[in-house]
Amino acid sequence: NAGVMQNPRHLVRRRGQEARLRCSPMKGHSHVYWYRQLPEEGLKFMVYLQKENIIDESGMPKERFSAEFPKEGPSILRIQQVVRGDSAAYFCASSPLQGGGELFFGEGSRLTVL
Amino acid sequence: AQTVTQSQPEMSVQEAETVTLSCTYDTSESDYYLFWYKQPPSRQMILVIRQEAYKQQNATENRFSVNFQKAAKSFSLKISDSQLGDAAMYFCAYRRPRGSQGNLIFGKGTKLSVKP
Numbered sequence: 001n002a003g004v005m006q007n008p009r010h011l012v013r014r015r016g017q018e019a020r021l022r023c024s025p026m027k028g029h030s031h032v033y034w035y036r037q038l039p040e041e042g043l044k045f046m047v048y049l050q051k052e053n054i055i056d057e058s059g060m061p062k063e064r065f066s067a068e069f070p071k072e073g074p075s076i077l078r079i080q081q082v083v084r085g086d087s088a089a090y091f092c093a094s095s096p097l098q099g100g101g102e103l104f105f106g107e108g109s110r111l112t113v114l
Numbered sequence: 115a116q117t118v119t120q121s122q123p124e125m126s127v128q129e130a131e132t133v134t135l136s137c138t139y140d141t142s143e144s145d146y147y148l149f150w151y152k153q154p155p156s157r158q159m160i161l162v163i164r165q166e167a168y169k170q171q172n173a174t175e176n177r178f179s180v181n182f183q184k185a186a187k188s189f190s191l192k193i194s195d196s197q198l199g200d201a202a203m204y205f206c207a208y209r210r211p212r213g214s215q216g217n218l219i220f221g222k223g224t225k226l227s228v229k230p
Contacts, residue, residue: 033217042205042222043159056217089157093218102149102209103218105159 002027005074006092006106014114019079019086021109025094032075033103034067035091043091049075079111087113116141118208120221127196128229134181135191135224137206143167145211148182148189149218154202162204165189167211193226201228 005024013019025032030050035043048056049069060067064082069075079086089110093103117140127133139148150162165173165182172180177194193200203223210216 037157042220043218045217045219048217091159093159101147102161102164104161105151107156107158110157 004092004094004104004106006090006109008109009107010110010112012112012114013082015083016081019082019111019113021077021079021090021092021111022074023077023092023094023106024074025092026096026104029094029096029104031095031097032069033093033095034075034077035093037089037091037108039088046077082111082113084113087111116143116146116208116210116219118206118219118221120206120224122224123222124225124227126227126229127193127200129196129198131196132192132194133196133226135193135204135206135226137189137191137221139187139189139206139208141187141208143210147209147211148180149207149209150178150180150189150191151205151207151220152200152202153205153223154199159205163191196228198228198230201226 032049034046037043045059047060047067064080066078089108091108093105095103119138146167148165152160152162163173163175163178172182179192181190203225205223206221207218209218
């Protein structure tokens with residue numbers, strides 16, 4: 001049973017470009033969460049999605065960031081017009097449950113903005 | 115809103131010794147879940163141990179155990195017989211109960227070093 005798959009593992013973008021990060025949850029999981037981790041810091045919640053629905057986006061910056069989890073295919077975190085401050089590790093996690101159990105994490109995507 | 119506090123930014127332990135990492139949290143819920151995750155240099159988040167708040171018995175997983183004090187809202191992690199491979203960042207996390215919408219809320223982490 002494959003774990004949470006994230007790609008790309010590493011992404012380099014120049015300021016002003018777009019970054020797209022993809023996440024395929026574990027089989028049977030319908031809940032996806034995105035977290036951001038800045039260097040030497042903990043994980044900060046960004047957004048929680050179910051298929052075709054954004055449930056909680058309270059941690060998402062108001063501009064340039066968006067997320068989706070379509071009926072078919074992976075969840076995508078999109079960052080438009082990236083700036084150097086967007087450089088971070090972005091983790092995706094999935095869960096079979098709405099609440100309660102642990103989240104299963106992918107290996108993260110490291111975004112570097114030049 | 116729920117918060118998780120880890121007051122020890124860094125800890126160090128001698129190989130084969132025991133170390134305890136502290137975590138406190140704040141919530142008005144009576145039912146919830148608590149976790150310790152490990153993040154080694156590879157950055158993969160690995161679940162170490164979980165505790166369900168309605169269970170009074172402290173969770174254990176091999177060399178890892180917790181001291182769960184619900185009234186004090188404290189959830190410490192004890193690592194016995196520390197090994198070099200235990201060196202990592204450790205994050206305490208809280209999650210609301212089943213049936214409620216809830217993501218994991220993390221503390222800022224404790225960096226554990228293991229000395230040979």
